[in-house]
Amino acid sequence: MGRGRPGLxxxxxxxxxxxxxxxxxxxxxxxxxxxxxxxxxxAGRRRRRAPLIHRGYYIRxxxxxxxxxxxxxxxxxxxxxxxxxxxxxFDSLYFRLKDIGLLYHTVxxxxxxxxxxxxKAALIKRTKELSALVGDTGGEGLGxxxxxxxxxxxxxxxxxxxxxxxxxxxxxxxxxxxxxxxIAEVVLTYMENSRSDAVIWWAAERFSRVCFxxxxxxxxxxxxxxxxxxxxxxxxxxxNSLAQYPDCEAQQRRFFEKGWTECSVMDMNEFFTCCTxxxxxKRVQALEPFDEYEGMEPSWTPLLPNMTVPRRDGPxxxxxxxxxxxxxxxxxISGLRRYGHHSxxxxxxxxxxxxxxxxxxxHHCRMRNFHVLIKHAGCWKAGCVRKESxxxxxxxxxxxxxxxxxxxxxxxxxxxxxxxxxxxxxxxLKFPETCDALEPEDVTxxxxxxxxxxxxxxxxxxHSTTEVTFKxxxxxxxxxxxxxxxxxxxxxxxxxxxxxxxxxxxxxxxxPESRHSHSACSWKGGALIAGGLGAAEQPLGSVxxxxxxxxxxxxxxxxxxxxxxxxYSHTAHVHDGKLLLVGGVWLxxxxxxxxxxxLITGLCVDxxxxxxxLEWPLMLHNHSSVFLPxxxxxxxxxxxxxxxxxxxxxxxxxxxxxxxxxxxxx
Numbered sequence: 180m181g182r183g184r185p186g187l188x189x190x191x192x193x194x195x196x197x198x199x200x201x202x203x204x205x206x207x208x209x210x211x212x213x214x215x216x217x218x219x220x221x222a223g224r225r226r227r228r229a230p231l232i233h234r235g236y237y238i239r240x241x242x243x244x245x246x247x248x249x250x251x252x253x254x255x256x257x258x259x260x261x262x263x264x265x266x267x268x269f270d271s272l273y274f275r276l277k278d279i280g281l282l283y284h285t286v287x288x289x290x291x292x293x294x295x296x297x298x299k300a301a302l303i304k305r306t307k308e309l310s311a312l313v314g315d316t317g318g319e320g321l322g323x324x325x326x327x328x329x330x331x332x333x334x335x336x337x338x339x340x341x342x343x344x345x346x347x348x349x350x351x352x353x354x355x356x357x358x359x360x361x362i363a364e365v366v367l368t369y370m371e372n373s374r375s376d377a378v379i380w381w382a383a384e385r386f387s388r389v390c391f392x393x394x395x396x397x398x399x400x401x402x403x404x405x406x407x408x409x410x411x412x413x414x415x416x417x418x419n420s421l422a423q424y425p426d427c428e429a430q431q432r433r434f435f436e437k438g439w440t441e442c443s444v445m446d447m448n449e450f451f452t453c454c455t456x457x458x459x460x461k462r463v464q465a466l467e468p469f470d471e472y473e474g475m476e477p478s479w480t481p482l483l484p485n486m487t488v489p490r491r492d493g494p495x496x497x498x499x500x501x502x503x504x505x506x507x508x509x510x511x512i513s514g515l516r517r518y519g520h521h522s523x524x525x526x527x528x529x530x531x532x533x534x535x536x537x538x539x540x541x542h543h544c545r546m547r548n549f550h551v552l553i554k555h556a557g558c559w560k561a562g563c564v565r566k567e568s569x570x571x572x573x574x575x576x577x578x579x580x581x582x583x584x585x586x587x588x589x590x591x592x593x594x595x596x597x598x599x600x601x602x603x604x605x606x607x608l609k610f611p612e613t614c615d616a617l618e619p620e621d622v623t624x625x626x627x628x629x630x631x632x633x634x635x636x637x638x639x640x641x642h643s644t645t646e647v648t649f650k651x652x653x654x655x656x657x658x659x660x661x662x663x664x665x666x667x668x669x670x671x672x673x674x675x676x677x678x679x680x681x682x683x684x685x686x687x688x689x690x691p692e693s694r695h696s697h698s699a700c701s702w703k704g705g706a707l708i709a710g711g712l713g714a715a716e717q718p719l720g721s722v723x724x725x726x727x728x729x730x731x732x733x734x735x736x737x738x739x740x741x742x743x744x745x746x747y748s749h750t751a752h753v754h755d756g757k758l759l760l761v762g763g764v765w766l767x768x769x770x771x772x773x774x775x776x777x778l779i780t781g782l783c784v785d786x787x788x789x790x791x792x793l794e795w796p797l798m799l800h801n802h803s804s805v806f807l808p809x810x811x812x813x814x815x816x817x818x819x820x821x822x823x824x825x826x827x828x829x830x831x832x833x834x835x836x837x838x839x840x841x842x843x844x845x
Contacts (some may be wrong), residue, residue: 200270200365203228203236203824211466212237217271217278220306221299222223231471232824237463238447239394243364245454246392247272251281254358261359263288263348265338265378266366269299273331277312286330288353290344293323293335300326300333320802323347338366339374341381361391368395368420376437381818383438391439397426397446401770402796403822410825448766464666464716468598470578470641472696472712473748473764473800474821498784498841501773503793506814506833509558514539514550515561516829518801518819519577523754525589526615528554530805531564531608531624532816535596536575537829545575545596546826551619551832558831562619566626576603578640582655582678587612592657592674601663602638605629605679607767631679636672638662643699645706649673649684649727656725660695667714669693685731691723698751698760702778707758709776711748718745718765722758722776739776739783746771748800753778754808754842761813762799771799773813775841785843798828811839 205222208215212233219225228236247262254260264272267289276282291299303309303326313328324347326333329596332351336344353359361382367375382391398404399421413571424430427444434442451460520535530552537546549564577593589608595601607627614622631637642660646653655674662668669692672681697711697719706725713719722737737758749763749771758776765771772788790797802818815834821827 198223198269198681200236201271202226203232204240204271207233207236207240209764212463213240215240215271215275217274217309220238220309221269221271221274221302223269223302228824229471229821230467230469231474231821233467234463234469235447235823238451239364241455242447242450243272243362243392243394245450247360247362248281248437250358250360251276251285252821257358259354259357260285261288261353261357262286262362263290263353263359264362264364265290266363266369266660268295269302270364272362274309274312275551277330282330286332286352288332288334288340288351290310290336290348290350291326292337296323296325296333296335296551303333316838322350324351327351336414338378340368341374341377342484345381346387350814355386357388359386359389361389363392364394367393368418368825369416370419372419372423376433377436379434379439380437385390391434393430395420395424395430397421397424397430399425402828404797405796406822408829410822417803445809457715460715470595470598470661471821472716473596474823498786500787501838502789502838503797503815504835505793506559508552508561508833514546514548514563515833516831517817518829520546520803520817521579521581522803522805522814522816523581523583523589524805525610525809526586527807527809529615530816531581531589531610532803533581533591533608535801535817536577538815543827547579549624551614551622552816553615553617553619553622560619562622564619565623567623576640578642579603579765580642580644580669581608582644582646584646584655590644590655590676590679592637592644592655593639593642593660601640601661601843604634605631605637628677633657633672633674633679633681636670636674636681641667641695642668643697643708644674645699646701647673647706647725647727647732648704649732654682654684656699658699658706658708659691659693659697659711667693667695667712685781686725686734687728687731688734690734692719693722694719696747698749700751700758702753702758703727705776707737707751707753709743709751709758709760710749710763712747718747720745723805737776737778737781739781741783743774743776743783744785745773750802750804752804752806752813754806754811757842759806759838761804761812761815762802762818764800773836773838773841795831796828797821798830802830811837811842813838
């Protein structure tokens with residue numbers, strides 16, 4: 180999960196991943212995610228990682244610890260057991276287990292490249308706290324055994340040389356007849372498949388009572404996987420196993436074919452949900468400001484012995500594929516490389532994009548520029564908008580909403596700069612009513628600061644604002660999101676668009692559970708709320724309709740069949756009684772495309788998006804989408820996000836999807 184360094188030959192680059200991993204784990208420990216006082220001694224250098232990295236390494240560390248403790252518990256009746264950590268690097272597992280008294284009768288063997296093992300041995304000898312725990316029987320320097328204690332052996336061996344590995348472990352005292360746990364934590368994937376498969380087969384055949392804990396990446400062909408592979412290739416540390424073993428099922432077959440009689444699989448999303456107590460989940464979620472849920476999309480896979488894993492069924496009722504095409508746009512469109520922004524159709528042929536995080540002048544930053552797309556003679560022209568504003572509170576906001584309330588006027592609600600600096604309130608956007616007749620560079624947008632009575636209700640982000648009608652008056656229905664005080668909100672406000680004040684309107688029936696990163700659409704004078712992340716940071720699959728009544732509104736559940744697959748960070752539109760859910764993140768190996776929900780019958784059909792004509796990964800979260808009803812065309816603008824520790828991906832160009840065939844078929 181770490182990285183090598185560009186320019187290094189492959190063995191050195193692979194060795195560099197261990198040091199980077201130790202630094203990341205040490206950073207997570209420093210912030211309270213994991214309890215491990217030895218990581219700071221072994222990591223060497225200190226560097227604070229991002230909250231997203233901390234969460235990923237927390238789940239990784241907890242999953243490995245879960246498996247190790249399970250092994251020690253189930254074998255505690257045996258007089259002797261052993262753990263073999265392959266590619267151990269500067270991991271602290273032995274010292275942590277020894278310190279808390281779990282190594283009653285267990286010997287730990289660590290194996291890594293000879294120079295890595297020598298560095299770690301020297302570090303242990305010169306660090307009193309480490310050497311005191313392990314003890315030193317004077318066995319260091321005997322060939323491949325760089326350090327030898329009574330219950331700890333550190334070996335310098337290249338894992339790809341299986342015969343040498345077997346000889347070295349036997350020389351160090353490994354017993355093939357006692358319970359043994361092998362650990363390979365993002366290690367075998369760097370080896371040629373024939374060699375890594377040989378290690379798995381050797382462990383099954385050579386040892387009579389053995390478990391193997393494998394922790395590796397998967398899903399190489401989804402957008403995140405492509406970014407991940409590109410990262411490791413640039414680091415000269417190619418992930419070899421991904422192509423042949425791309426998912427849980429392939430990894431399971433791999434073990435059965437290599438001599439193992441039992442093999443269970445769980446991805447990291449499932450582990451966090453199923454094997455982490457609720458109070459511990461809440462503790463971790465509260466440790467530091469966090470707002471990069473989409474970066475947790477990948478499923479890191481350990482193989483757990485003797486564990487029954489609850490699995491969700493995959494998408495049901497797949498309706499086919501929709502081809503994606505790069506939207507032809509005249510003029511530069513670098514201003515649309517962003518995520519967490521908002522795009523709104525301010526006139527039939529004019530799209531305004533505001534805010535978000537993206538790229539300006541070759542640098543990643545929060546976006547100050549507004550961007551406009553204007554359609555002339557069937558072709559879109561793009562350009563930056565001149566912005567006139569005394570309002571200093573705009574300041575590069577993300578996860579806000581923009582709602583057109585009349586020709587030439589839109590209201591910006593909420594948003595944040597960073598998760599620790601929220602509370603941006605409201606602003607008016609005024610633009611010329613004739614902007615569709617102008618060139619993009621001639622469009623001017625004026626920002627007008629407002630401080631309405633409803634401002635406290637607007638201090639949120641990842642929320643929704645939807646136009647609803649009550650007794651002939653227009654309101655914006657402000658719902659859900661996050662705030663500085665609450666990680667998830669379930670309240671709402673009817674915002675009168677002329678007075679910008681919250682109006683009390685009765686609402687009947689049980690409402691949706693609290694959520695953010697959901698979608699909202701206007702329909703029949705009311706609002707449709709779909710998906711989102713709930714209080715436990717779990718994707719939601721519910722759809723609610725806020726229906727207008729004579730004296731107020733009423734919440735109604737929209738029943739779908741088959742049940743809607745839970746998702747978040749998607750967009751949505753309504754056309755001719757059909758709810759279109761676009762992209763997002765869900766906990767399946769496939770990537771969400773477009774789901775069509777018939778709001779009359781409840782029929783739910785999933786369509787994939789065919790991206791074979793795109794030369795880059797299409798990430799459909801944190802994006803915006805605009806539906807053009809006359810053309811039955813969907814424009815996908817921006818999207819992407821942080822891809823764990825592998826960099827930031829920004830969809831480089833708008834994408835066009837023709838929906839005429841799927842809308843006609845419903």
